[in-house]
Amino acid sequence: MRRVLYLARSRTYQKMTARPARPVFDKEQLDSLLSRRFFVAPGFEIYAGVAGLYDYGPPACALQANIVDQWRKHFVLEEDMLEIDTTIITPAEVLKTSGHVERFADWMCKDPASGEIFRADHLIEQVLEARLKGDKEARGESVHESPDDTKKRKAKVKPLKLDNAVKSEYEQILAKIDGYSGKEMGELIVQYSIRNPVTDKPLEAPQEFNLMFDTSIGPTGAIKGYLRPETAQGQFLNFSRLLEFNNNRMPFASAQIGKSFRNEISPRSGLLRVREFLMAEIEHYVDPETKSHARFNEVKDVKLCFLPKDTQEAGKTDITELTIGQAVEMGIVDNTTLGYFLVRIHQFLVKIGITASKLRFRQHMKNEMAHYACDCWDAELQTSYGWIECVGCADRSAYDLTVHSKKTNRKLVVRENLEQPRVYHEWEGQINKKVLGPKFKKDAKAVEERLLAMTQEEMERASQTGSVSFDINGQTFTLNSEFVTFIKVTRKESVREYTPNVIEPSFGIGRILYSLIEHSYWSRPEDSQRGVLSFPPIIAPIKCLLVPLSGSPEFIPIVKHWAATLRNIGISNKVDDSSANIGRRYARNDELGTPFGITIDFQTVKDKTVTLRERDSTTQIRASEIDICQVLQDLTGGKVTWEQVVQKYGEFQGQSLD
Incomplete structure (x- = not known):
């Protein structure tokens, strides 16, 4: 009879446990949760951050x-x-050799009136997107801004009405925003009258800033x-x-x-x-x-x-x-x-x-x-x-690997023994240093380095014309066969040497973490203030909540036993034995993304069984300690789903926790 009941329950499980449609995403509500539950806080906050x-x-x-x-x-x-x-x-x-000192930069523009600095591409993107939405209010930012920043951000100006042609231009610019040079962004700022969104003051041309x-x-x-x-x-x-x-x-x-x-x-x-x-x-x-x-x-x-x-x-x-x-x-x-x-x-x-x-x-x-x-x-x-x-x-x-090798004269290469030697023909330049040095004097070293850096195509052309010309620091050098000759040689290679890609x-x-939080956040349809973070069990901060039904002294040793048992099998857990009702205690931990909760009640005292609650559906099963521990290990290890667990054990409906 019990098996039949479980089968009947499993057939209707999807309908019972499917998560309700999520309300419209509320960023302010999420930011409040992250601050209130101390997910994150401004660094050095008591010093104004x-x-x-x-x-x-x-x-x-x-x-x-x-x-x-x-x-x-x-x-x-x-x-x-x-x-x-x-x-x-x-x-x-090291970073000069890698190119970061010269190139690791973004473009910034300054409001000369207020001294405020903006990143050029972000400002263009922000202003054009806001105009497309019908006003020039900046996109909502984190509640962790200072009050002054929040006040500035929320400042509004007169809405703009755009015709379809202008809207199309804006959309094309936004699609290509990551590809503009500093000069091109400066032209966009002028062409589309992009100014300080708060003060409406003009901005200076974008300048490069090393990060x-x-x-x-x-x-x-x-x-x-x-x-x-x-x-x-x-x-x-x-x-x-x-x-x-x-x-x-x-x-x-x-x-x-x-x-x-x-x-x-x-x-x-x-x-x-x-x-x-x-x-x-x-x-x-x-x-x-x-x-x-x-x-x-x-x-x-x-x-x-x-x-x-x-x-x-x-x-x-x-x-x-x-x-x-x-x-x-x-x-x-x-x-x-x-x-x-x-x-x-x-x-x-x-x-x-x-x-x-x-x-x-x-x-x-x-x-x-x-x-x-x-x-x-x-x-x-x-x-x-x-x-x-x-x-x-x-x-x-x-x-x-190439630039660091050249700078340090240390070979950063792979040497591979070839089963069949390679035979190939290539051009080689033979430099007459006895003539080269006296002729070019202080420039001789630079000329020699340029000759050694010639490509196969350059050497082949030089062999045909009988001379080679190139520029070094704005000066042109022409060398004939008196200084260098080019011949084709045959080489046999048993070891291949190459620089890997x-x-x-x-x-x-950090960006993944924040995006994950947004993707995981929703609120209960029956109460929009009951936020939930639906983290997968494998990455949830706390895997399981332990909730004694009341403050009865009988529950204290059982709770301690369960906490130690879960720790021993690698399940992070937290005990909430506060005086709040059990639904409120679970709701607080839904905000933390805790996927599972164990309720210890008077039935536990009698037969050592407990209920296991799943966060998103709020459904439960009831089973023995051995079974619950195994289920938690399988769930947090990604080996089974909650749907499979309910199909096996049946949904427990003896008490309401929410």
């Missing part, structure tokens, strides 16, 4: 630790990566340094050691999780744009001749949502849905290793609770491509701030 610096409270710390733990399992363990930890303080010479925090190393300050803007350079500098550790086998990947720092121009987007943040980066080293991945066939049929560069350059944002196999075959995604990691990134984000329909991959346009990249895709997540880049996946080619997935953990 500093924009772009935040402290994580206990729930966010645990959530971040669980996200990082899943990242390690999903990438480092499953992909057999080599994890390292390199220093944060970086000598200036790195500088420092000095040692007591004399003689060694200039920077706080690293990314974790990648430390991995590249250790390439030879990593290759040796990997028994000189290719391909392989290194990984690093650590803090990075960027001196953001105008951090106005809460946790999404901060000056100190946690990154998780992978450097996957591949053979430049193939760039293939051995496991690509495992993922080739997975569909992803793409926003290619051609679409953006046409002023559109239409999504193209393709399998990754199709995207690589069509040349949209450059190679199978890049494609493989796009899928693995997608799988990871969905696994930790990101809503798949709010995830897309946007390709970088030519003007926005990083100086080191030949192709790059961003995993963007849709939030109340719009589409936000949370993961970058770039093909860095051989740029970093690098595919780099780079994760902004």
Whole structure:
């Protein structure tokens, strides 16, 4: 009879436990929850705080630790990566060589009247989007702003009426906003009368601003340094050691999780744009001749949502849905290793609770491509701030290893023994140094370096014409056969030496964490003030709540026993034995994202059974200690779903907890 009852319940389970339709997303309500429950707080708050610096409270710390733990399992363990930890303080010479000192910058514009600074692309985006919405009110920002900032943000001006042609122009600009140069953004600011949204005062032309925090190393300050803007350079500098550790086998990947720092121009987007943040980066080293991945066939049929560069350059944002196999075959995604990691990134984000329909991959346009990249895709997540880049996946080619090798005269290469020696013909320049030196004197070294850097095509042309010409620092040098001759030689190669290319997935953990919070947040339809964070059990800060039905002394030893038992099997838990009613206690912990709750009641005293409540559906089962412990291990390990648990044990309806 009991089995029949359970079957009847399971048939109607979907109807009973399906989560109700979510109300309209309320950002102010979520911000209030994050502040009230100490997920996050402004850094140095009692000293009035500093924009772009935040402290994580206990729930966010645990959530971040669980996200990082899943990242390690999903990438480092499953992909057999080599994890390292390199220093944060970086000598200036390293970042000068990598190009960051010269190029790691954003464009800012200043209001000369107030001194306020804006990031140019964000300001253009903000103003045009607001005009499209019918007013010039800035997008809602975090409740963690100072009162003055909030007052400025909420200042309104007279609404603008736009005709269809202007709206179309705005939409095209927004589609291409990431591809504009500083000069082009300055022209847009003038053309569309973009001013300070609060004071309506004109702005100066955009100026470049390097985002790195500088420092000095040692007591004399003689060694200039920077706080690293990314974790990648430390991995590249250790390439030879990593290759040796990997028994000189290719391909392989290194990984690093650590803090990075960027001196953001105008951090106005809460946790999404901060000056100190946690990154998780992978450097996957591949053979430049193939760039293939051995496991690509495992993922080739997975569909992803793409926003290619051609679409953006046409002023559109239409999504193209393709399998990754199709995207690589069509040349949209450059190679199978890049494609493989796009899928693995997608799988990871969905696994930790990101809503798949709010995830897309946007390709970088030519003007926005990083100086080191030949192709790059961003995993963007849709939030109340719009589409936000949370993961970058770039093909860095051989740029970093090449520039560091050239600067240090240390070979950062792979040497591969060939089964069949390669025989090939190439041009070689033979320099007559006895004539070259006296002729060019102080310029002789620069001329010799330029000759040694000649390409095969340049040498072939020079052999045909009998001379070669080139410019060095604005001066033209012409050399005939008296100084250099070019001959074709035959070489036999038994060992192939090459500089590997690098595919780099780079994760902004803080941005992922905040986007996950938004994607997980909803409120009970019967009470819009009852917020719920539906974190998947594998990353929830606290896995299980222990709730004694009352303050009865009989429950005290049972609660202590359960807390110790759950800790011993690796289930994080919290006891709530306050005087609030049991529904209120569960509601408080729904706000923290706690997925499960155990109620200890008078039946527990009699037969040691307890009820187990699931957060989203608020349904329960009742079972013994052994069964509940096993169920919790399976649920928090992702081995079973709550639906499967209810089908097995049946829904318990003996008491209402809500």
